[in-house]
Amino acid sequence: MNWLARLFGAKPELTPEQAARLAAWQALPAPDLNDPHTASRYVVVDVETSGLNLVKDRLIAIGAVAVSAGSIHLIDSMEIILQQDRISTRDNILIHGIGGTAQAEGVPPVEALLTFLEYLGKSPLVAFHVAFDKTMIDRALKTFLGLKVNHPWVDLAYLAPALYPDLARSHRSLDQWMGHFGISNYARHSALADALSTAELMLSLRDRMSAKHIENFKMMRDLEKAQRMVNWTG
Amino acid sequence: MAAPNTLILATVDHLARFAPFDSMEREHLIWLAERLKLTYYAKGETVLGPDSGPVKTFYIIKQGVIHGEQDVVRAQEDASWLELHEGECFPLGALLSKRGVASTYRAGHDTFCFELAAADFRELLKASDAFNDFCTRRIANLLEQSKQVLQAQYAKSSSDQQSMSSTLETLIRREPVTCAPETSLREVLETMHKLGIGSMVAVDENRKPVGIFTLHDVLNRVALAEVGLDVPFASVMSPNPRTLPPHALAHDAALVMAKQGFRHILVEEDGQLKGLISEKDLFSLQRVGLRQISGAIRNAEQLDTLIHSAKDIRQLAHNMLAQGVAAEQLTQIISTLNDLLTTRILELELRNDPAAKALEFCWLALGSEGRLEQTLNTDQDNGIIFAAQEGGDPEAMRAVLLPFAKRVNLALAECGFPLCNGEVMASNPKWCLSLREWKRTFADWIDHGDPMALLYSTIFFDFRPLHGADHLAFDLREWLRGAAKENSRFLHQMAANALRNHPPTGSVWDFFTGKGNILDLKLSGITPFVDAARIFSLAVGGKQTNTLQRLREITGPLRIDPQDAEAWADAFLFIQLLRMQLHHDQCERDEPLTNQVDPDSFNNLDKRILKEAFRQARKLQTKLTLDYQL
Numbered sequence: 089m090n091w092l093a094r095l096f097g098a099k100p101e102l103t104p105e106q107a108a109r110l111a112a113w114q115a116l117p118a119p120d121l122n123d124p125h126t127a128s129r130y131v132v133v134d135v136e137t138s139g140l141n142l143v144k145d146r147l148i149a150i151g152a153v154a155v156s157a158g159s160i161h162l163i164d165s166m167e168i169i170l171q172q173d174r175i176s177t178r179d180n181i182l183i184h185g186i187g188g189t190a191q192a193e194g195v196p197p198v199e200a201l202l203t204f205l206e207y208l209g210k211s212p213l214v215a216f217h218v219a220f221d222k223t224m225i226d227r228a229l230k231t232f233l234g235l236k237v238n239h240p241w242v243d244l245a246y247l248a249p250a251l252y253p254d255l256a257r258s259h260r261s262l263d264q265w266m267g268h269f270g271i272s273n274y275a276r277h278s279a280l281a282d283a284l285s286t287a288e289l290m291l292s293l294r295d296r297m298s299a300k301h302i303e304n305f306k307m308m309r310d311l312e313k314a315q316r317m318v319n320w321t322g
Numbered sequence: 323m324a325a326p327n328t329l330i331l332a333t334v335d336h337l338a339r340f341a342p343f344d345s346m347e348r349e350h351l352i353w354l355a356e357r358l359k360l361t362y363y364a365k366g367e368t369v370l371g372p373d374s375g376p377v378k379t380f381y382i383i384k385q386g387v388i389h390g391e392q393d394v395v396r397a398q399e400d401a402s403w404l405e406l407h408e409g410e411c412f413p414l415g416a417l418l419s420k421r422g423v424a425s426t427y428r429a430g431h432d433t434f435c436f437e438l439a440a441a442d443f444r445e446l447l448k449a450s451d452a453f454n455d456f457c458t459r460r461i462a463n464l465l466e467q468s469k470q471v472l473q474a475q476y477a478k479s480s481s482d483q484q485s486m487s488s489t490l491e492t493l494i495r496r497e498p499v500t501c502a503p504e505t506s507l508r509e510v511l512e513t514m515h516k517l518g519i520g521s522m523v524a525v526d527e528n529r530k531p532v533g534i535f536t537l538h539d540v541l542n543r544v545a546l547a548e549v550g551l552d553v554p555f556a557s558v559m560s561p562n563p564r565t566l567p568p569h570a571l572a573h574d575a576a577l578v579m580a581k582q583g584f585r586h587i588l589v590e591e592d593g594q595l596k597g598l599i600s601e602k603d604l605f606s607l608q609r610v611g612l613r614q615i616s617g618a619i620r621n622a623e624q625l626d627t628l629i630h631s632a633k634d635i636r637q638l639a640h641n642m643l644a645q646g647v648a649a650e651q652l653t654q655i656i657s658t659l660n661d662l663l664t665t666r667i668l669e670l671e672l673r674n675d676p677a678a679k680a681l682e683f684c685w686l687a688l689g690s691e692g693r694l695e696q697t698l699n700t701d702q703d704n705g706i707i708f709a710a711q712e713g714g715d716p717e718a719m720r721a722v723l724l725p726f727a728k729r730v731n732l733a734l735a736e737c738g739f740p741l742c743n744g745e746v747m748a749s750n751p752k753w754c755l756s757l758r759e760w761k762r763t764f765a766d767w768i769d770h771g772d773p774m775a776l777l778y779s780t781i782f783f784d785f786r787p788l789h790g791a792d793h794l795a796f797d798l799r800e801w802l803r804g805a806a807k808e809n810s811r812f813l814h815q816m817a818a819n820a821l822r823n824h825p826p827t828g829s830v831w832d833f834f835t836g837k838g839n840i841l842d843l844k845l846s847g848i849t850p851f852v853d854a855a856r857i858f859s860l861a862v863g864g865k866q867t868n869t870l871q872r873l874r875e876i877t878g879p880l881r882i883d884p885q886d887a888e889a890w891a892d893a894f895l896f897i898q899l900l901r902m903q904l905h906h907d908q909c910e911r912d913e914p915l916t917n918q919v920d921p922d923s924f925n926n927l928d929k930r931i932l933k934e935a936f937r938q939a940r941k942l943q944t945k946l947t948l949d950y951q952l
Contacts, residue, residue, distance in 0.1 A: 271385075
């Protein structure tokens with residue numbers, strides 16, 4: 089795929105087999121966002137990228153952990169490194185620890201993203217600072233699969249302060265919230281480990297959620313919207 | 323299956339920091355990690371409780387703290403008795419025995435638990451020897467689990483489990499409130515009222531406790547005695563209060579309270595007051611308290627009251643069994659209370675019998691009562707030893723004592739201690755003897771060693787003074803210590819006799835159980851230990867009558883490996899516990915108490931331990947065989 093094609097959004101080439109897999113994913117029914125937490129599967133994601141620039145930087149790895157009916161089934165997790173034609177900078181490698189070789193030996197992007205979609209199904213997505221993860225994933229899907237998605241997301245970076253208004257000012261980063269709930273991380277800045285910590289944060293919010301009758305994904309999203317207003321006006 | 327991802331591998335690494343996962347094979351750990359579910363419990367949230375039914379999940383704490391609490395205690399603050407931390411697993415006992423849990427497991431902090439389905443837990447038991455070992459092998463481990471299973475059965479009546487075996491220092495709730503002995507009573511009462519406390523301890527300038535005063539004393543020492551409130555505290559306090567060191571067990575304090583009728587025990591270390599333990603601290607939730615029972619017995623004026631107390635003793639025993647109080651402490655407490663009861667019957671009968679009261683005699687406890695090993699199913703074994711007056715006729719003294727003894731035997735029977743089938747009772751002229759006659763009788767048995775003599779010696783040589791002129795009993799004991807030790811032929815005969823009783827063997831669960839599929843826990847389980855301990859004790863000139871004390875007493879002189887002695891004691895206690903559990907169940911079903919049980923009615927865990935216990939019994943018998951060349 090050349091850079092012009094990428095620039096003009098030409099449809100990328102998929103093998104018939106890959107196209108069939110993508111079609112199968114697209115045909116999956118959308119989840120009912122009114123389903124209670126106890127009957128839902130949410131996928132908590134974290135990504136590693138070549139940098140923090142939403143426009144220029146590339147997606148290197150996705151880590152994902154599913155929260156099903158309020159628990160994390162360890163086996164229902166995935167991480168995938170996307171094969172890079174350009175290795176990210178040394179400083180960047182030092183952050184996520186995915187070295188040049190691992191980047192070069194990663195899964196070809198089309199295959200990697202199809203695997204991710206098949207793992208994800210149509211389960212709603214959860215992340216801490218959704219804007220970043222969502223932009224990176226959406227762009228990769230668009231670039232490599234030609235897919236424009238409108239997947240439901242919810243952002244714990246808004247949900248947590250909405251549920252703990254007294255901590256809203258002092259707790260902004262994932263690390264701060266992890267610290268508050270005593271959540272450990274086996275390898276910070278590895279996509280899967282961060283996804284697990286984010287999922288544990290989501291579990292930790294459960295009590296406040298039930299106290300406020302936040303019983304399904306839709307209600308989480310409404311609360312997130314309300315909190316965005318608070319941040320905007322406050 | 324695809325190669326495990328870093329989350330699975332990180333979980334494996336995390337688990338491998340803790341036992342038993344540290345000794346498990348990596349492939350088993352990966353298998354485990356792939357089946358784990360991570361769940362969050364908010365502080366205070368219940369993870370598992372007696373209401374949850376048979377346990378469906380094996381829990382490993384990833385981070386946080388889980389408290390195990392006995393159900394009744396829940397209402398009380400800080401009542402947890404079990405604290406589990408990162409890497410620890412629960413509830414093994416309930417899972418292995420496929421039952422529910424007795425305790426409520428509750429998150430002490432925000433806690434994450436790895437959870438494994440019970441079916442996967444069992445798969446892992448099969449697959450991993452290391453895991454299996456951890457869960458099932460070690461006897462101490464097993465006993466602990468068995469205790470939990472036992473507790474599970476009594477969940478409905480359970481109370482604070484830890485109290486009896488914890489040290490007093492852990493039970494001290496707060497700094498005791500003290501005053502100087504010269505403080506005025508008014509000031510003390512005002513302080514007690516203001517702080518809402520029930521007792522005040524007077525200490526000297528070195529913080530040594532010199533007296534105690536409780537609200538209870540206000541009634542008789544202040545109000546009824548019409549003492550003015552300006553008197554110094556020292557004039558109304560109980561001086562020289564009873565103290566125990568901080569490392570004494572709650573059980574010790576309970577016994578002192580029961581024996582002396584105290585409500586409070588002071589904890590003293592290096593001559594300084596450390597704290598105060600009240601009866602409430604020990605039995606806060608028990609419907610029938612140890613001290614209430616002992617107080618009722620001590621103040622009983624008629625038999626009816628004592629009959630009621632005897633029932634309370636049984637109820638207390640059930641409650642304590644449910645709490646998981648160890649068999650040794652339980653039988654000791656039962657024996658102590660039964661002693662008090664017997665003593666009170668003797669006192670009441672003596673009041674109406676001045677002739678008997680005028681004689682110098684001692685009531686003897688024999689058999690299991692003599693060994694302080696009474697269970698709920700104990701008939702009477704007692705005797706009288708009296709001092710023959712200079713030139714006096716023992717028959718004349720017997721004529722006075724026998725009718726008295728008869729009344730005591732009947733009163734005991736009314737309190738639920740059945741008359742002895744073998745007539746081993748003080749009202750039998752054969753067992754109401756002067757010191758000289760007892761010595762002659764014992765000497766006879768030791769010399770002849772006929773079957774009857776051997777049988778009698780197993781009952782009578784466990785004698786212990788219960789009430790009255792105990793120096794007579796001590797005299798007899800001193801004499802027996804010498805006489806039995808010197809007669810090796812007699813010991814040899816006793817050993818041969820003891821070996822006729824075979825503990826069940828069995829490489830699997832093929833108990834050699836005589837007729838049908840019935841196991842006699844007393845004859846096949848308890849007796850081999852009791853008999854062997856008695857013989858060894860007599861052989862070393864020991865003076866203990868309690869089987870555990872005897873096992874401890876002989877370890878040194880006979881050069882027994884302390885670990886062996888410990889295993890024998892554990893095994894003995896375990897069978898004793900099963901026996902009491904059986905009696906408890908029979909009581910609940912209103913059935914007559916027996917020692918007979920269908921071995922198949924035990925769960926697999928108890929079967930395994932019981933087999934191990936029988937193995938220990940055979941080991942002890944082997945030592946008899948070797949020592950006496952049988």
